[in-house]
Amino acid sequence: MVACQNVNTTLFNPFPQGVDSTQHLDMWMQIIAGDRVIISDWPTAPGSTQDQICDGTATLMAQRGYTVYRTPALGTSSHFTYTNAVMCNDLVMIPTYSQQGMSADNTQALAMWQSALPDKTIVQIDATNIISAAGALHCIVMHVPKNLNGALPGTYLIGPQGGSPQVLIPGEQIEIEWLADDDNAATGIDLWMDAPFGSTRPVPIIRNTSNNGAHIWTVPSTSTLRRFRLRVDAKDAEGNTATSYSGGTFTIQ
Template identity: 45%
Template sequence: MIIPQIISTWICVAQPTGLNVPELVYPEGSETPRFLTKEEQRFIQRYPIQAPLRGNVEAPTGDVHCVAEYEPADAIMLAWEGFSSIVAEMAANITTVGEAKAIIVVDSTSEQSAALSQINSYGGDTSRVEFVVRTTDTVWIRDYGPRYIYENGCRAIIDHTYNRPRPNDNALNSHLAPLLGHGYYEIPLIHGGGNFHLNAYDYGWATELIVDENPSLNETQIRDYWSEFQNLDVTITDAFPTSVDYTQHIDMWMCWASDTTCVISDWPYDVNSIQDQICDATASTLEFLGYTVVRIPARSENWTHYTYANSVICNDLVLVPSYSNSQVSQHNQEAVYGWQQACPDKTIVSIPCEDIVGSAGVMHCICMHVPKHSGGALPTAYLQYPNGGEILIANQSVQIKWLADDDEGIEEVNIEYSGDTGSTWEMIAQQIPHTGSYNWTVPDQNTAFGWIRVTAIDGDSIAMTDYGDSFFEIIGGTVLGDVTGDGLINVTDILVVMANWGPCVGNCPTDLNNDGQTSVSDLLIVISNW
């Protein structure tokens, strides 16, 4: 086999530090392999890949569920960067049999037209094809694309630092999150997303490659990050020798088919090899834990890892690779039977993958799952900050943060504040775009009962509101209810309120809730702050 090599050059990009930092350039159509090329290996020896510092990133604060691939999918994301026949045939099946959208990342509108035409030629439902115009370097979007969680019912992306020096690939997720209106977190790990599988019971699996990629962290620290950011208990397995699999990614030999069933490779022509021992040991452990394990054949031929585990589940569809290699093609139908056993209620579709397998990956490696919105036709919202228990200072600027989600997208957001346990509400921002944050100047008042609520509204004018979990405190120079300004709240303040009863004209210090009149609501504020 001839190992494909990237044709690339180095360019220098001026960074904010003022230093010239080189980046690799990936010419369009180069069909860069999944593994590190020799040029990339030389590059990272000189310029090591760095993950963000832990102190510079925030983890989710809400209830988190990391979404398994067999759970309901809204879309499958693909990058139009070579191997276009395979990508187009996948998209055609995803949009028809899979009843999901195909989101295609293209470099230009001209690529968009070519992609749409080719998907249509394979019988795809082009009404379900959506495009993101954004430069990427390679087709291997599984390794750099968005890993999804639900946080309090809202979709959010967990982004890692890509373990390849491919700058446009690595930058994709930070572009996608605001574009799709989804939350975004950076987990401080260097990683390739294909070295990861999980089920819906919050268990995950990866090979020991993840430890090699993060030399400053031990295995416990890595697993703690996955727990903190994705609520997963991750098992780290042995990795295949690079002579068998260049990438050492677990998705080349494992795939979860359901809550109870996992597909794992078998090596009938390499019995007792290292890769066979790893697969057998993992299968035995899962069976001991009560799972059903379906074994399907795998072959290593001429430095190429032929796998049928690297398949794609999309709702009621399973895309399974087939191969024309004379030593391997005998297993094509056997693999289909195995997947039928693992997914008896799904449609199994074979797609020829001989053209791509020599680049160290197949279909699972070139797609990423986007789960369905958890709320159905109703929007979801989650107030992240301030969510209760904070102590804020009057007149300081704080960032109100929230997540919101909808099946068709959030049109606008309202943010309100109450300083009296929710008896009255003041509009902070109305009909603002769903950006996920808003800078708020804390009002000058003293209260232990501050409360924020955020309301997300979709295109059908359906609204969903989320409140802080508890009250926060504001320390201010003005005492709420002290209408005389003497530093005390007493009967004098009550008398002043009663003397100014009715609609306000001009400056109206007795209108404590800013509703345009002095009324019983203002009187109750005075009494509650006595």
């Protein structure tokens, strides 16, 4: 189905909670490139629900043009998976386990990842002590994208975006949301009521607030601006500033 931003979305049946309590997709499948995917296989549980889900998904992805690679998975009291891996640029970190009898599976999984991504460096990380918490490497890592503006901050006003114009009621509480980043950190945020095309001096809403992504603004009863846009300025420690505006305008009733 096409549900968000014209992106094709496929919903898969979850694993039984007795096999994987989180029922997270990354515990048994990892898309590793635009045309390649790694999916778990269950050699010790053929025909099981989880095996049928993985086999069916492998067939589906192959039909969609993906090259499918299979890594072993085992599940008793814990779900031992090799798809719950972390990819960062040219480095790929995959789980390995020290439990008795898993040495061959560790070796097979490493060989499969190396075959699937021959230009990457594949490193095995021991996940023995965390896998019982129903997750491996991918579950404990958050990817932080590189700031596209280099040494300069960047910002985006999420909303509200206004209208033509959007009418605000005095005393109404509005949540203003934004995104901001920097190569180090955005150290301060300024929010403004800003006249279109700079025809009048902007009116501050709040100055030098923390970059927590949101501010509750109480609409004032009066303003020197009859019509205005919302504006966010993000500053860094070096004094650089980035600015973003609402797409539409506002007026106070």
